[in-house]
Amino acid sequence: MTLVKFNADKKNNSSLLPSFNDVFESILNDSFFNDRLVARVPAANISETEDHYHVELAAPGLKKEDFKINLDRNVLHISVERQNESSDVQKNYSKREYSYSSFVRSFTLPDSANAENIEASYTDGVLKIDIAKREEAKAIRRQIDIK
Incomplete structure (x- = not known):
């Protein structure tokens, strides 16, 4: 099981859609994808x-x-x-x-x-x-x- 950190400080960034970035980061950091990318x-x-x-x-x-x-x-x-x-x-x-x-x-x-x-x-x-x-x-x- 992979624990994904949620960084509350990211809410204060200058991005137009901060939650949009959080969604993609959590998907790309998921072990399902990492297991297939790393031999x-x-x-x-x-x-x-x-x-x-x-x-x-x-x-x-x-x-x-x-x-x-x-x-x-x-x-x-x-x-x-x-x-x-x-x-x-x-x-x-x-x-x-x-x-x-x-x-x-x-x-x-x-x-x-x-x-x-x-x-x-x-x-x-x-x-x-x-x-x-x-x-x-x-x-x-x-x-x-x-x-």
Whole structure:
């Protein structure tokens, strides 16, 4: 549900028809129109540890079989293409927001990533991808003595 703010100060503007503008603003700011104008892709978190890069994609309601993960020239492509289930056709939704029928997310891997050592898992609606770093890219830590 989208809450639409009503700004009482707009009544004092210099427009000839102030309520006319309010009507159009409330229609154009409605989630019904915004949902169709903005492509739906799951949110991603990218983090780094000493040995790995981590990509997490929030994609609830999917199965691990729905995902296709490909690596092409240092670009990691994550895609989903899902057909609507027949049980969904029988339901009469008044609003449906968490439906991913298809999407593609692409991430360019840094040169320090080891393309041969990538692992993925999907649990609790989150796709986790761990990309190992090359040995020469791992941070070397040591104590330096002061002379």
